[in-house]
Amino acid sequence: MGFYLTLAINIAVFSIAVLGTFMLTGMNGLFSLGQAAFMGLGAYISAILVVNYHLPFALAVLISILTCAFLAFLVGSATLRIRQDFFALATFGFGQAVTAFMTEYVSVTGGAMGFSNIPNFTTPALAFISLAVAIFIVWSIRRSHYGRDSLAIRSNELAAKVEGINVLKHKVIIFIIAAAFAAYAGALMAFHTRYVEPNMYGWITSVTWIIIVYFGGRDSLTGTIIGAIILYLAPEILRFTTAWRILIYCVIILLIINIRPRGLFGTWELSFKPLLKLFRSKKQEVN
Amino acid sequence: MDRPVVLSINNLTKMFGGLCAVNDFSGSLKENQIIGIIGPNGAGKTTILNTVSGVYPPTQGQIIFKGTDISKFQPHKINHMGIARTFQNIRLFQDMTVLETIMTAYSWRSPYSIFESMFSFPRVARYEKEIKEKSMHFLEKVNLVECAEVNAQSLPYGMQRRVEIARALASEPLVLLLDEPGAGLNQTEVHDLVELIKGLHKELGLSIILIDHRMDVIMNLCEWIYVQDFGKCIAQGTPEEIQKNPIVIKAYLGEEINNA
Numbered sequence: 001m002g003f004y005l006t007l008a009i010n011i012a013v014f015s016i017a018v019l020g021t022f023m024l025t026g027m028n029g030l031f032s033l034g035q036a037a038f039m040g041l042g043a044y045i046s047a048i049l050v051v052n053y054h055l056p057f058a059l060a061v062l063i064s065i066l067t068c069a070f071l072a073f074l075v076g077s078a079t080l081r082i083r084q085d086f087f088a089l090a091t092f093g094f095g096q097a098v099t100a101f102m103t104e105y106v107s108v109t110g111g112a113m114g115f116s117n118i119p120n121f122t123t124p125a126l127a128f129i130s131l132a133v134a135i136f137i138v139w140s141i142r143r144s145h146y147g148r149d150s151l152a153i154r155s156n157e158l159a160a161k162v163e164g165i166n167v168l169k170h171k172v173i174i175f176i177i178a179a180a181f182a183a184y185a186g187a188l189m190a191f192h193t194r195y196v197e198p199n200m201y202g203w204i205t206s207v208t209w210i211i212i213v214y215f216g217g218r219d220s221l222t223g224t225i226i227g228a229i230i231l232y233l234a235p236e237i238l239r240f241t242t243a244w245r246i247l248i249y250c251v252i253i254l255l256i257i258n259i260r261p262r263g264l265f266g267t268w269e270l271s272f273k274p275l276l277k278l279f280r281s282k283k284q285e286v287n
Numbered sequence: 288m289d290r291p292v293v294l295s296i297n298n299l300t301k302m303f304g305g306l307c308a309v310n311d312f313s314g315s316l317k318e319n320q321i322i323g324i325i326g327p328n329g330a331g332k333t334t335i336l337n338t339v340s341g342v343y344p345p346t347q348g349q350i351i352f353k354g355t356d357i358s359k360f361q362p363h364k365i366n367h368m369g370i371a372r373t374f375q376n377i378r379l380f381q382d383m384t385v386l387e388t389i390m391t392a393y394s395w396r397s398p399y400s401i402f403e404s405m406f407s408f409p410r411v412a413r414y415e416k417e418i419k420e421k422s423m424h425f426l427e428k429v430n431l432v433e434c435a436e437v438n439a440q441s442l443p444y445g446m447q448r449r450v451e452i453a454r455a456l457a458s459e460p461l462v463l464l465l466d467e468p469g470a471g472l473n474q475t476e477v478h479d480l481v482e483l484i485k486g487l488h489k490e491l492g493l494s495i496i497l498i499d500h501r502m503d504v505i506m507n508l509c510e511w512i513y514v515q516d517f518g519k520c521i522a523q524g525t526p527e528e529i530q531k532n533p534i535v536i537k538a539y540l541g542e543e544i545n546n547a
Contacts, residue, residue: 143404152380
């Protein structure tokens with residue numbers, strides 16, 4: 001597989017996880033520093049089930065998603081009652097506990113050496129179609145009352161409560177979906193890089209996703225996707241600057257967040273309506 | 288005067304640490320009645336509304352609504368049972384149009400599940416369209432139809448207040464709690480507001496608890512008034528009785544007025 005195709009799959013798969021963070025942090029204002037741990041769990045569970053237990057790929061992925069969703073339900077029900085800053089700390093603890101478990105439980109996970117010999121099942125088509133479906137899901141949720149509730153809870157939780165919105169239930173649902181997204185991305189990533197190691201899924205990755213969401217615009221789905229593409233591409237493009245790479249990367253982020261506090265795209269969304277209109281008016285002309 | 292009681296508050300006490308915000312308040316609200324709670328700042332008026340709407344539980348006492356003690360219920364549960372409220376310091380949602388703000392009141396009644404909304408099932412769009420029309424209906428009631436697509440927080444204060452009232456009405460409540468609806472409004476706006484509340488009360492048959500310290504609002508609207516001072520209920524009665532009550536005059540003006 002060529003370098004560019006591999007990179008494109010990487011970005012597509014990470015974007016799915018970033019979409020989870022978009023729902024959680026962007027739409028609901030909840031900062032989870034343990035999102036990457038769900039991706040790690042998704043990767044490990046699906047890989048171990050396929051390699052050691054010879055389960056079919058699809059079933060293994062499904063089990064990994066359901067496990068992470070259930071874990072998110074437990075963690076979410078316990079931690080989403082507390083204030084949002086404590087939620088960030090609690091998820092941080094959860095994430096670090098999960099990576100510690102992956103590192104220490106050597107007999108199953110391979111420890112810090114990582115888990116290898118995973119077959120390559122993530123075809124380019126699977127990765128890109130998955131991303132498209134993930135975007136569709138987030139777009140749909142935003143159009144339903146769950147999207148409106150998110151915005152309401154983010155801007156005034158008390159008012160949302162007295163409007164009859166069950167805030168805890170809403171947050172748990174969103175947390176579960178975000179975790180499922182991360183888990184699915186993890187499974188795709190495991191069968192793409194054919195290797196899993198605990199380091200990839202620490203809190204730094206979770207923070208990177210939050211930065212991407214704020215960089216692209218927490219109110220813009222389009223911005224989040226383009227933000228993910230830019231920020232995952234940037235390290236590769238900046239490769240020629242060698243040691244200065246990280247510094248330049250950080251300066252770009254700082255500039256964007258200072259110049260455009262609502263993110264690169266603000267609330268702007270890519271829309272096909274103007275195109276459709278153009279198409280329709282042309283049709284009428286033909287008629 | 289033998290209408291059934293919809294909401295009764297029995298011996299309600301709320302302590303914040305050592306501070307007694309509400310001390311042994313009892314009162315009842317009959318069907319299709321407007322009652323008022325007045326009193327100077329810090330008298331515990333808003334605390335009463337907050338305990339009724341479930342923002343925090345009372346330290347002691349019961350709040351009976353539809354035969355159930357709702358004093359330990361969560362705010363959303365209380366809303367589902369049929370009590371809606373507005374806030375003294377307006378609490379609207381950021382980045383939302385007026386119409387969307389009203390639509391949030393329908394969220395908990397939506398028939399579709401999260402799975403249906405994840406995959407844009409046709410039912411979602413159908414229901415959204417339906418509640419859009421219903422919400423417009425409530426905007427009509429508060430005369431805000433032409434502002435439906437405007438960002439709610441960019442409206443002038445008096446209109447924001449009406450958006451909040453419309454949002455509360457969209458819950459289709461039996462009991463409406465209005466926390467100082469006249470606060471921060473000018474004289475004409477207050478006049479419009481009083482007319483609006485009168486109209487809604489007549490049209491929808493609501494029972495309303497109104498808090499205000501503006502006498503013109505309270506005296507104009509309420510059938511029965513409770514007077515709070517330093518957490519204690521010092522008097523209750525009809526507007527005429529309250530206006531003549533020497534204890535009330537003392538609480539408001541700080542001194543006894545001799546017959547002039």
